[in-house]
Amino acid sequence: MNEEEKNAAAVADLMRYRALRIGCPIYGDFYGLLHRLQAEKNLAEVVNTPARQCGYYDYKTGRFSLSPI
DSSP states (O other): OOHHHHHHHHHHHHHHHHHHHHHOTTTHHHHHHHHHHHHHHHHHHHHTSGGGTTOEEETTTTEEESSOO
16 A cells, blocks of 8 residues: 555544544533534634625735735
């Protein structure tokens, strides 16, 4: 197995483990809450990017700025 296959197998094992933990009656609610909080945090980061805060994106330089280009 090459490095990519090993990484894919490790990710698959981790996903199976998480699925088992979320389905657990004791820890399931806790892990479900953690996943929901992480998803909400990721969404907040996307919503609060400079482009959403009346900023401008310069496609030539690939940078955000608060003033018009």
